[in-house]
Amino acid sequence: MNLARSTTCFLVTAAGLGLAACGSGGSSSSGGGSSANAPTTVKIAAEGPFTGDQASLGAGALQAIQLAVKDFNKAGGVNGTQVQLLTWDDQHSAQVAQTLQAQGTADPTVLGIVGPVNSGVVLGTAPSLQSANPPLPFISESASNVKVTDSSWAVAHRVCARDDQQGPADARFMIDQGAKGVYLMDAKSDYSIALADETEQYLKVHNIPTTRDSVTPGQTDFGTIISNIKRSGADWVYFADEGPEAAPLVTEMKQQSLIIGQNIQFMGTDGEEDPSIITKSQGAFDGAYATNITADPAGVSSAAATNYVTEFKTAYGADSLAKAGPYYGSGYEAAQVMLQAIKDSPVKNGKISRADVNSRLASGTFSTIFGAVKFNSKGDIEGGGIFVFQAKGDQMTVLKQVTG
Known part of the structure; x- marks a missing residue:
């Protein structure tokens, strides 16, 4: 829209x-x-x-x-x-x-x-x-x-x-925010793999280093992934998911000293602009971005x-x-x-x-x-259109429309 x-x-x-x-x-x-x-x-x-x-x-x-x-x-x-x-x-x-x-x-x-x-x-x-x-x-x-x-x-x-609208829009937003390296994850679904592919392609064309990983649906232990994020040197995490894994992921990131808005930035996609992720993660999601393909x-x-x-x-x-x-x-x-x-x-x-x-x-x-x-x-x-949300307090606030 x-x-x-x-x-x-x-x-x-x-x-x-x-x-x-x-x-x-x-x-x-x-x-x-x-x-x-x-x-x-x-x-x-x-x-x-x-x-x-x-x-x-x-x-x-x-x-x-x-x-x-x-x-x-x-x-x-x-x-x-x-x-x-x-x-x-x-x-x-x-x-x-x-x-x-x-x-x-x-x-x-x-x-x-x-x-x-x-x-x-x-x-x-x-x-x-x-x-x-x-x-x-x-x-x-x-x-x-x-x-x-x-x-x-x-x-x-x-x-x-479409994915080929959202992926480039997401990548441009991260680049505009100063991204130097992005750790991209999908959730092994047709939706998430295709969207992560589109985002990664745009980042690579614009010479932003990327690391690619996948999350298993229902996963709750992210220790290995978080170690890999730290090892990659990425300053952004991009998670093409529909929401269920976001809260436990960012909770564990904070426990492992990856603080959104401080030493790491986070962008999710459709479903991750859900304000319940903020409460479920006890505030670890605060400051994170998420995009949606609808208004x-x-x-x-x-x-x-x-x-x-x-x-x-x-x-x-x-x-x-x-x-x-x-x-x-x-x-x-x-x-x-x-x-x-x-x-x-x-x-x-x-x-x-x-x-x-x-x-x-x-x-x-x-x-x-x-x-x-x-x-x-x-x-x-x-x-x-593609719309960017940001977690602020206990709400997901519409930040801007980035395309459409």
């Missing part, structure tokens, strides 16, 4: 949180707008790791999607038909996802997926979604691997930035984003933002786009075709809490 993206929709869509106005060019006589031409049944699925080791990433996104569907239905749904939301908890597993998605591809009233969250799950399941009859479109709020949209899957769309609605100065944040806290509690994870904004945004594409698709004999929804996604412009959304020919959002 891009804070500089067109804001012409913000004021006129505030009341409806961007679901009705400015949308995608209006509805034809065969599409939305008339209850007499309402589809019999409309379903979409929310998919992601809603339980398990990455629930901190998926749970907030699910809450956002649920809220988007609720708002959409309250505004009249699809010509009076209420959208039914299916919840597919893939637990960060492509195998689990394939089983869940098979239910959707077999049901023609399932018109789209908001998700999957994880790049590895997308890469493992997108071929089946593409080969379904008709193909089942999806919009990921967070899958950043370049192959997601570089693989010629017409069903693939995302509202987040935080709480940091966006628009009526639509502000209203959404208020609605989210009203629905889920005053402290819900601290628990929502990095994709509570992009989850809502992706759902808004999917729902608008469905509403703007023609209704024929009480049915909406997935092929028409996918066509609408390819051609339309959609209004969201972050402004206008349009996909390019690959399914990437135009103008995706």
Whole structure:
């Protein structure tokens, strides 16, 4: 996303949180707008790791999607038909996802997926979604691997930035902060390896020495890695991870006299802008940086984003933002786009075709809490942004937008 993206929709869509106005060019006589031409049944699925080791990433996104569907239905749904939301908890597993998605591809009233969250799950399941009859479109709020949209899957769309945007942006930020050497780590996932590769490549091109390492998912003992960091002479640690290992890592770094902001700097990625890492590490994370491939609605100065944040806290509690994870904004945004594409698709004999929804996604412009959304020919959002956060006190504060 891009804070500089067109804001012409913000004021006129505030009341409806961007679901009705400015949308995608209006509805034809065969599409939305008339209850007499309402589809019999409309379903979409929310998919992601809603339980398990990455629930901190998926749970907030699910809450956002649920809220988007609720708002959409309250505004009249699809010509009076209420959208039914299916919840597919893939637990960060492509195998689990394939089983869940098979239910959707077999049901023609399932018109789209908001998700999957994880790049590895997308890469493992997108071929089946593409080969379904008709193909089942999806919009990921967070899958950043370049192959997601570089693989010629017409069903693939995302509202987040790509690894080849985030990696160079992260590297440039560290260079601009005076980095002399970087110790890069991945977490052995499709997401983290690809992102660390992009970051390392940019650093090497700009003559910054690097050392590469990997962390095992669930690892809690980092003694060997910390010894290697010290031996490398690096003044920055870059950890392409989704959060779970960050707190024990920085805690042990501090115990071993590597103090963030003093004799070492630290940059994490999506999921590591979670303020709970600060408390879990007893403050060892204070001063660390983290980047995200989506904007935080709480940091966006628009009526639509502000209203959404208020609605989210009203629905889920005053402290819900601290628990929502990095994709509570992009989850809502992706759902808004999917729902608008469905509403703007023609209704024929009480049915909406997935092929028409996918066509609408390819051609339309959609209004969201972050402004206008349009996909390019690959399914990437135009103008995706990278945002830098820093741990200050007990909060992760938006520091700057570094690209997009």
